[in-house]
Amino acid sequence: MLTIDSLRAYGANVNEGLTRCMNNESFYLMLVGKSLEDRNFEKLREAMAAGNTTAAFDAAHALKGSTGNLALTPIYEPICQLTELLRGKSEAVNADALVDRIMEQLEKAKQL
Amino acid sequence: MITDALIHSTRRTVLIVEDEAVNRDLLGIILKGNYDVLYASDGLEALEILETYPGRVAMILLDILMPRMDGIEFLRRRGADEALSRIPVIVLTSDKDAELETLKMGALDFIAKPYDMPEIILARIQRIIEFVEDRQIIQEVERDELTGLYTRGFFFEYSRRLQAAQGGELRDVIAVDVDHFRLVNEVYGKGFGDELLCAVADGIWDELRGGFGIACRGDVDLFYVYLNQREDYEAVYSRLMDRVHALGRQTNVRLRMGVYRGVEADRPLDWYCVAAKAACDTIRGNYARSVVVYDSTMHERELYNERLIADMETAIAEKQFVVYYQPKYDIRGDVPKLYSAEALVRWIHPELGFISPGAFIPLFEENGLISKLDDFVWREAAAQIRDWQDRLGICLPVSVNISRMDFFDTDLKRKLLEIVAENGIPVDSLVLEVTESAYSQNMERMLKTVGELREAGFRIEMDDFGSGYSSLNMLCVMPIDALKIDMKFVRNVVNSGVGYRMVELVVEMARALDVPAVVEGVEDEAQYQMIKRVGCDIIQGYYFSRPVPPEDFEPMMKKDR
Structure with a gap:
């Protein structure tokens, strides 16, 4: 079950995320749940598969904002790297490993 | 009245333009304690909301990357609209690159993602709103609406x-x-x-x-x-x-x-x-x-004038003003006879000493205080007429000045009649001197008021004749009982040869109007002889006497009446 403790154990910077939610725990958990269902994860995967770096960048950029704000560090960190890798590029090099890591962390979080 | 406290206590509305629900909701929970919050998920929706609630949004928090219409395009549209461009924008960004561009397009500040502490975000928003509103208030009141100065x-x-x-x-x-x-x-x-x-x-x-x-x-x-x-x-x-x-x-x-x-x-x-x-x-x-x-003497004069204005009321209360009387003599017969007197105010200031009327009368005329001083002189003069009547058995007419300002008082006639009645003296013993320039400045009103005063029984002398701008036509319709001309004026305008002719003309004019011609400022024997030769009726001036206190005036009343 998604709880403050399980998120903390997962590696999220819970204190930071909670502060942004005015320390409203249930609100924070609700947003985290919503974030894990964000359609941008799906868009990112599809765009990468199709080699569409622009669409991939847009999705990654959006995810960077929300996971950053919720301090979901295990997802946020590879997303930051991916965003920089894709920025202004027509071709993604060495991006697959990062995408895999993101999806892996996403699944892990969903199991909480 | 709109006070700062009122302005700052009003709840402002903030519009959050952000496609990411998580980011939007986060800002929402941070702001909703202090602000009313509206949400738009892209630039187009933001424009619709702003159109729906004109004048309501005090601040826009704007994401850059959004579907349909992004933040850059929104800023461009906003910049082209005068009303919208007054609403401050803070850009929500996780990219340094976007900052310069949005700044150039009119964004005032940034909120980075991930967000700072909520307190910091709130403080930034509040400061920007205050700054912008203060600036707008200043713009509205710093310029004169009519001239733009x-x-x-x-x-x-x-x-x-x-x-x-x-x-x-x-x-x-x-x-x-x-x-x-x-x-x-x-x-x-x-x-x-x-x-x-x-x-x-x-x-x-x-x-x-x-x-x-x-x-x-x-x-x-x-x-x-x-x-x-x-x-x-x-x-x-x-x-x-x-x-x-x-x-x-x-x-x-x-x-x-x-x-x-x-x-x-x-x-x-x-x-x-x-x-x-x-x-x-x-x-x-x-x-x-x-x-x-x-030049520096002007400032000293200014200070002196301010002092006189400040001291005026006290001076009336403490009777620092005193009324002097200057005789007017009828010179039509072989021996000049005391005809009447003019009441002239003097100010004996406890600290500044004797102040020339030329120093304070124009000053009081300018700011309206003259009416109070006139009122004082009228009452003093009327009381003096009564006093002489009682003690010497002589009812000597005394003329007083009516300033231009006094004619704005719709109560003038009633006030003068009251003064006359209070002292129990004949109405025509308080003679009213009105300067010619007062006539020319507001002719219709003057004609009406002077006409009413004459109907009530007052006699009117036109003072300083020749110094104003009255036309001959005006003279014909003017209700007056005497024409008064100043020697000084005659001397100033023309050399002595023509001056003689001038006085002659005024005297003829007085004849035509069937009123006495009075010449004041006659100082010596030569002038007196000239004026008499011209056929002038009444003379006032140092030749007979300077203005003097009532007790010094009385001997003339006993001797020359």
Whole structure:
């Protein structure tokens, strides 16, 4: 079950995320749940598969904002790297490993 | 009244434009304690909301990357709309790159993602809203609505700062005043008055173009300008007058200009403005001069005048004003006979000593205090008439001045009749002297009021005849009982040969109007002989007596009556 403790154990910077939610725990958990269902994860995967770096960048950029704000560090960190890798590029090099890591962390979080 | 507290206690609305639900909701929970929050998920929706609630949104928090319409396009649209561009925008960004571009497009600040502490976000938003609203309030009140020049308060505030930073630059202050503006408004209408003020303001704008200088409308028809020193203010003046003439009406409108040369940092700018205004006021009514440069004696005079104005009420209460009497003699017979007297006020100030009427009467005429002083003199004179009647058995007519200002008092007739009744003296023993210039300035009203006073039994003498601008036609319809001319005036305008002829003319005019001709200011035997030869009826002047206190006047009453 998604709880403050399980998120903390997962590696999220819970204190930071909670502060942004005015320390409203249930609100924070609700947003985290919503974030894990964000359609941008799906868009990112599809765009990468199709080699569409622009669409991939847009999705990654959006995810960077929300996971950053919720301090979901295990997802946020590879997303930051991916965003920089894709920025202004027509071709993604060495991006697959990062995408895999993101999806892996996403699944892990969903199991909480 | 709108106070700061009220303004800052009103709940503002913030519009969050962000496609990411998580980010949007996060900002929402941070803001909703302090603000009403509206949400839009892209630029297009934001524009729709702003159109739906015009004037409601105090601040926009804007994401950059959004579907349909992104933040950059939204900023572009906002910049093209005057109302929208007044709403401050804070950009939500996780990219440094976007910052410069959005800044150029009018964003005021940034909130980085991931977000800072909520307190920091709230503080930033609050500060920006306050800053923008204060700026808007200032913009609304710093300019004079009619002319576009600064308002007085802002002029002094800005010019004080400029003065502190002026360094070695030579700078001056000028005051520009419209002569008799109230009259211009009355005669040509307020619309023309406004046009005139705008023309002067436009002229001032022109003068300041390309150089240092700021200007304000300091009062209804008074302008102050703080500017880099000019060599030739007469030229500045004539350019301003060109503006006035360009209004295309045949008017006698005239500007007056006072200049303070060489503003220093040691005195507040207000002081220099007062000085320039004082210089400007020295030529009020003097049509020969239009530009005056201040010199230090003017300020001393200004201070002295302020003192007199401040002391006036006390002086009345403490009877520092005393009334002197100067005899008028009837010279028609072989032996001059005491005919009447003129009441003349004197001020014996406990600290300043004897003050010449020439120093305080024009001053009180200017600010309206003269009415109080007149009232005092009327009562004193009436009481004196009664006193002489009781003690000496002589009812000697005494004339008093009615100032132009007194005619604005609709109660004038009732007041004068009351004074006469209170003292139990005949109405025609209190003679009213009205200067000719009072007639020409508001002719209809004057004719009506003077007519009513005469019907009530008062006698009216026209004072200072020849110094005003009355037409012969006006003289014919004027209800008066005597024409009074000043020797000094005759001497001033013409050399002695023509002067003789002038007096003769006035006497003939008085004959034609069937009223006595009175000449005042007759000082010596030669003048007396000349005046008598011309056929003048009544004489007042040092030749017979200077104005004296009542007790010194009484011997003449006993001897020459």
